[in-house]
Amino acid sequence: MSRIGRLPITIPSGVEVTLDGSRVAVKGPKGQLEREVSPELRVVQEDGSLRVERPNDDKRSRELHGLTRTLLANMVTGVTDGYRKSLEITGVGYRAQLVGKKLQLNLGYSHPVEIDPPEGVAFEVENPVRLAVVGIDKELVGHVAARVRSTRKPEPYKGKGVRYAGEVIRRKAGKAGKIGGKK
Numbered sequence: 402m403s404r405i406g407r408l409p410i411t412i413p414s415g416v417e418v419t420l421d422g423s424r425v426a427v428k429g430p431k432g433q434l435e436r437e438v439s440p441e442l443r444v445v446q447e448d449g450s451l452r453v454e455r456p457n458d459d460k461r462s463r464e465l466h467g468l469t470r471t472l473l474a475n476m477v478t479g480v481t482d483g484y485r486k487s488l489e490i491t492g493v494g495y496r497a498q499l500v501g502k503k504l505q506l507n508l509g510y511s512h513p514v515e516i517d518p519p520e521g522v523a524f525e526v527e528n529p530v531r532l533a534v535v536g537i538d539k540e541l542v543g544h545v546a547a548r549v550r551s552t553r554k555p556e557p558y559k560g561k562g563v564r565y566a567g568e569v570i571r572r573k574a575g576k577a578g579k580i581g582g583k584k
Contacts, residue, residue, distance in 0.1 A: 438453075
């Protein structure tokens with residue numbers, strides 16, 4: 402039995418879960434999320450919790466068991482608390498600003514980079530070098546944050562670029578060939 406898949410998902414007050422065949426909809430104070438669950442698995446709602454059950458011990462059923470439970474738990478967490486992915490910008494003259502809902506990044510290119518947020522995701526700029534991607538869908542928040550980071554990935558020599566908050570960049574030594582000198 403999957404250690405993650407067998408855990409029940411507690412449904413907090415204010416969250417409404419609707420099961421319609423293999424479709425699961427979760428509605429909470431921050432919004433609504435829907436997901437199609439594999440038809441091999443069954444989602445059962447009983448006394449304030451959700452359980453994911455698998456019909457047999459096939460390899461495919463075991464693979465989907467823990468995954469489905471985690472995806473449903475992420476949906477419940479998203480509509481109650483939401484998700485936030487923080488990013489930091491390092492580099493002289495590199496900065497971020499909001500223009501309406503769009504995120505405008507100046508990252509040393511000849512032009513500013515503009516990123517439109519998809520539906521359900523918003524950008525927050527705390528100061529010119531710190532920003533956050535906020536939303537209720539964990540997968541979408543992570544995807545948009547990765548897209549922002551990919552506009553100028555941190556480079557290993559000076560560490561300039563866009564990185565996740567707390568991300569450690571392995572630094573390389575620069576040119577060191579002239580230290581000993583040739584004779």
